[in-house]
Amino acid sequence: MARKPGSRAEITGPRLRAAALRLFARHGYAAVSMRQIAAEVGVQAGALYQYISDKQGLLFELMRGHMEDLLTAWAESRPPAGDALSRLEHFARFHIRFHAARADAVFVSYMELRNLTPGNFAALEALRRRYEGELEAILRQGQAEGAMRLPDTRLATMALIAMLTGVNTWFREGGRLSRDQVEDIYVDMVRKAVGA
Template identity: 50%
Template sequence: MARTAGSNGEKTEAAIREAALRLMARHGFEAVSMRQLAAEVGVQPAALYRYFPTKEELLYTLMRAHMEALIASWEAARPETGDAAARLAAFVDNHIRFHVARRHSTHVSNMELRSLSPARLSHILRLRGSYEKELRNILRAGAQSDVFRIEDTALTAMAIIQMITGVIVWFRPDERLSVEEVAHTYHIMTLRLVGAAA
């Protein structure tokens, strides 16, 4: 069946993005050339430039998509009611599942910020900030209702984010533990970290 130009275009763009994440996660942004990326996707370099005029534009698109998807996944997972411990458990669970399912994208997003222009870096950091604020709000709500013991909200939020993002460094889905088991153990550790009864 013939495809419309639009759907072919979307498939090509998706293939470029997926190949870019795979290559950049493996070799680093600086080491991957647009020429190499075009060869990986099986298109001419000129075709690549129609979708992404610069390599930095491609990186920015990938990072923005990563953060927007993370925020959207939390908005879908966020309990509307419930105490702070239930909201924290949902945050940890969603964060681990999201990142484990997107290892390449997470590596690129965490490691290549230095390659963005200042204006684009600011935008990505604003998206990150708004996501992390959700966690700080949960921590503050828990502290105010005496469910959590928090010495420093900002430090605690960073500690939790780094602890749960770090799962992607060592977790492989076909090894000893399932993502559900890992998320559950991290959930228990996080609740203890903030002084909540499990």
Template identity: 65%
Template sequence: MARTTGSHSDITGPRVQSAALTLFARHGYAAVSMRQIARLVGVQAGALYNYTTDKQSLLFDLLKGHMDDLLTAHAALPQSATPQLQLEAFTRFHIRFHLERPEAVFISYMELRNLTPDNFSAIEDLRRQYERELETILENGRNTGAFDIADIKITALAIIAMLTGVNTWYRSGGRLSLDEIENIYWHMVRKSVT
């Protein structure tokens, strides 16, 4: 199939993903058609198949890309010496990373149910990998006596849910700065494990 005159795969491919992300976040995966995505990109519907196999592949690629970016960014953080400092770094990182990607966060939670079983399993594996990074911090803190935690898995899930929740209500220019929000959340996370 010939490419549309003036289109470039390195430009159009990311535009397809960006359009799908926007439409999935705004209307939900099930309500969005490939024609709508093509219209937003400015190409014929058939041209989308030069960049993706189908709508399911688009959703999977978006969710996987988000998780890959999250894991890569977290791995690049400087390593802190103590579990307390590691937990603080995790708290601040999680808030900032997710605030910069509201649409990706939204579909990562709301559209999991629309993945095929194999795709769901692949994304769940990546999510568990990220959860395990927090669980390791919590376990090290419990082992050194720095943290008092009854159940590491439940504590990790609760912390992640609390931190991700900032994304639903925080607005730049609000009553508190992002630094102040981070400090408040770090205080709540610290109190929950000590």
């Protein structure tokens, strides 16, 4: 398959990443070939290497991009100060909204960790720890204020992130509950989970 006329790096590169993300989310990283990705983009398989080093590099780039976008969005959204319960509510709503708009990226970022090389896994884990650290700091603040009762803030951090990310697996716009209603219910569950 020949390269499409007018194909340029600034167009083909993003199309390549979007196609790979869709295919990895739908079929799984291991089941998707570079040839399939190339066909989806409309270029020859060999042409993909003008944009990526290899399939593993592509997976890592997608996952790292998701985590970097998450950290950037949180940094822009993070409330500068306030009591821990208000900050926890803000975090819960932020997490649900951010992930609800990125179903494929969330699925790939959580389900394909097993397919990363050890070095790529370590780099991604460092980014994940930075984000988890933001929530853990809120929980520690809540304990210091006496507003939360938690036996282990690290375990609570992991449990809350898993619960909030889980919304992405079942929520659909136009369903029985609106996203705002789901957020309200989840915020209440989060508050109860931390012993507020």
